[in-house]
């Protein structure tokens with residue numbers, strides 16, 4: 382294989398989206414910073430993730446903060462965006478405002494419904510939930526609209542756990558009731574005899590971040606702690622000294638139950654008439670998770686029947702609950718108005734955590750706290766960055782090789798890697814291949830959030846194959862191959878022996894290269910655009926094509942010829958910085974030795 386390369390002369394800022402629209406949170410762009418080092422004339426290339434949508438095109442992006450956020454978070458946001466703090470918006474007002482916003486930040490008090498995403502008109506790129514629970518955000522609608530949802534999953538964990546323990550102790554010792562009684566002028570020492578915590582069994586339902594912190598603290602109070610969580614790690618439980626048990630055992634043996642699971646379809650009304658009936662008579666329940674995990678009417682019945690001795694609740698199905706709520710007014714129920722996360726420290730932490738996540742997402746960085754997109758750890762992201770670019774460009778090339786654009790249905794992606802399949806997370810790569818495949822042939826904007834959804838909608842079936850090869854596992858991938866089955870190609874040489882359009886690429890020195898087209902090996906860096914020619918290999922041809930391009934001042938960045946045998950058929954891949962005119966392309970096609978050619982935009 383013959384190949385020569387010339388350094389690119391320009392310094393273009395390439396957006397991977399060819400569409401004249403604002404890049405979204407996941408529109409990763411790469412900016413070339415060409416520097417010629419003393420030792421080599423080879424351009425040094427640095428990859429940047431280009432700054433945000435609106436920011437890179439017009440002024441700053443706009444972030445709507447719809448609920449009170451800590452000052453430190455607001456300061457961070459203001460450094461990057463126009464910040465509109467509009468608290469207490471009605472649903473209608475939110476829908477009206479949202480079309481002018483690139484990001485929205487809420488706590489648990491704002492419903493981010495499907496109507497909100499529909500009203501956004503495509504501008505809303507990220508919803509930041511300043512807290513953990515995302516049950517107030519319509520995730521399906523967000524995903525369909527390609528809107529990233531990020532949360533702040535860690536900053537309020539301790540606050541919630543401390544509040545859980547506070548409620549547990551306050552309930553056991555009737556603190557709230559005794560306080561109200563004294564303030565009413567009474568001194569009722571016999572009425573408010575409590576129960577002890579030490580030696581009692583506490584069942585933690587939902588052994589995640591908050592649940593395990595509650596467990597740790599309850600152990601410190603001398604309680605016997607068991608936990609139920611179908612997804613919890615046994616190692617973590619063992620480390621804290623907690624026994625993981627099934628749901629039935631947890632609820633039937635506990636003296637105290639503390640709830641710490643998210644509100645989902647599966648956990649909705651998890652505590653109901655049936656489950657209360659299985660509990661130990663006199664059980665005491667703490668809920669700092671979500672009101673909806675308890676059937677509140679059933680809880681009132683269980684309290685009245687004496688099954689549940691007491692409850693301490695921070696969260697309610699409807700917030701705020703109705704003033705005459707039987708549950709809130711119940712004498713043996715202690716209530717707080719969703720205060721779990723409300724400490725000065727937690728609110729400061731949450732505000733910073735969410736502001737960083739939102740700004741990062743607006744900058745086009747992949748968010749570590751994404752709720753509706755694969756979470757790719759930072760170190761994996763850094764490692765995969767050049768492969769992300771390679772993946773999108775291969776998808777973009779492959780689809781442009783298809784003759785007619787409607788038939789693309791079956792795409793196979795093969796990843797050749799020295800790493801074990803479990804050691805290579807390909808979700809990000811698959812999303813970028815999908816982006817590359819779909820964007821050139823549609824008006825749909827694809828990002829990591831909606832890639833799988835969009836592929837499914839369009840009936841595009843992407844299968845993935847891992848090929849484990851020998852070598853050092855230091856580099857995550859040797860090559861990526863994209864094949865499109867059951868289609869014809871406008872460049873017949875792109876069809877492999879097995880009948881599919883096939884393109885393959887590798888990352889070399891951090892730069893994505895096209896290394897195979899059909900059965901032909903080439904080597905051209907994936908920058909600018911590419912001309913593929915099939916010709917009969919002969920002297921002088923490279924010069925002829927080069928001079929046609931040179932006459933038009935089109936800079937050739939890379940050129941490579943892959944051939945079957947000397948002076949037999951060959952495929953020449955030419956990387957060009959600028960798009961040649963139709964006339965130049967026609968003249969290339971008229972060179973007698975050239976049998977077919979295609980111009981492909983990256």
Ligand SMILES: NC(=O)c1ccc[n+]([C@@H]2O[C@H](COP(=O)([O-])OP(=O)(O)OC[C@H]3O[C@@H](n4cnc5c(N)ncnc54)[C@H](O)[C@@H]3O)[C@@H](O)[C@H]2O)c1
Nearest residue numbers: 514541587588589590591610612641642643669670721722
């Ligand atoms: N009251 C507050 O102000 C406040 C503050 C923080 C968190 N929260 C709520 O507390 C809950 C837990 O938060 P977290 O940060 O610990 O979340 P987390 O994701 O770390 O933990 C949730 C755990 O629940 C488990 N779970 C899921 N389904 C379950 C089921 N059917 N049965 C048992 N366990 C199940 C999960 O496996 C996970 O381990 C959330 O609902 C969150 O919204 C409330």
Ligand SMILES: O=C(O)[C@H](O)COP(=O)(O)O
Nearest residue numbers: 488489511512513514722
């Ligand atoms: O899920 C959470 O993080 C808590 O419920 C806190 O909600 P808040 O931000 O509305 O206090």
